[in-house]
Amino acid sequence: MSERNASEQLPLRQRKKLLTRQRISDVATRLFFERGFDEVTVAEVAEAAEVSAMTVFNHFPRKEDLFLDRIPEGIALATAAVRDRDPAESPVAALRCLALRLVDEGHPLAAVGYAPFWRIVYGSPALRARVREGAEELEAALTAAIAACPGGSAPDPQPRMTAALAVAAYRAACAASLRRAFAGEPAEEVVLAHRALVERVFGELERVLPLGG
Structure with a gap:
């Protein structure tokens, strides 16, 4: 089963959490590639992903986990x-x-x-x-x-x-x-x-x- 098909089997609330997590990770990765890992703050990632910094940390305990999310x-x-x-x-x-x-x-x-x-x-x-x-x-x-x-x-x-x-x-x-x-x-x-x-x-x-x- 693909990741997409597997996620579609989950309850709606869990799917939304996964989508939020993926959006945050994608935004963070883009910023890290554009400016360098050490030059981007978690606050900037949160702002670009349109979530709070607390939401970022709810999904990723550390900044490094934003990039190494796999x-x-x-x-x-x-x-x-x-x-x-x-x-x-x-x-x-x-x-x-x-x-x-x-x-x-x-x-x-x-x-x-x-x-x-x-x-x-x-x-x-x-x-x-x-x-x-x-x-x-x-x-x-x-x-x-x-x-x-x-x-x-x-x-x-x-x-x-x-x-x-x-x-x-x-x-x-x-x-x-x-x-x-x-x-x-x-x-x-x-x-x-x-x-x-x-x-x-x-x-x-x-x-x-x-x-x-």
């Missing part, structure tokens, strides 16, 4: 991939399939194809710090999901290690591919190389962590 989505996708996997499939294999699907869909969480966005992130200490925090949140959520193995599968004796290595592998692959994009390599070539890199690094992880299957 962190909760990334955590939800990753934990669902592990939680809903076939009992014969390892957590790492499930995460590899998710990562490749994100690349194939051109999803923002795949990182490649969104070099201008990540230039802003890399240029802001506050945003970089929030990305690190997001990775820690993802690692914690994955640890819990891996520990709660699906019925019939063997438990992973070191779920935190598996989660940490999977998150580190994904971050390293994205960082390597973004460096190529920043260097001006053609976008199509970067995406193809990134897909191959994701396949390789997760394949290596599966070989050294054949657990949970």
Whole structure:
């Protein structure tokens, strides 16, 4: 089910909240691209989105979350991939399939194809710090999901290690591919190389962590 179709199934009040959240995020992103993250205040975002500053903070606890608003989505996708996997499939294999699907869909969480966005992130200490925090949140959520193995599968004796290595592998692959994009390599070539890199690094992880299957 697409995000749009899923949202249409929600009660009207919840749909309105999601629409408000998206409008605030879109306005903030536009302003950040136009003027730079550190040059835009939350008050200015609120004014441009025609809401109060309190409304902005109701949807986004911190200014950094206005730009990095997909962190909760990334955590939800990753934990669902592990939680809903076939009992014969390892957590790492499930995460590899998710990562490749994100690349194939051109999803923002795949990182490649969104070099201008990540230039802003890399240029802001506050945003970089929030990305690190997001990775820690993802690692914690994955640890819990891996520990709660699906019925019939063997438990992973070191779920935190598996989660940490999977998150580190994904971050390293994205960082390597973004460096190529920043260097001006053609976008199509970067995406193809990134897909191959994701396949390789997760394949290596599966070989050294054949657990949970």
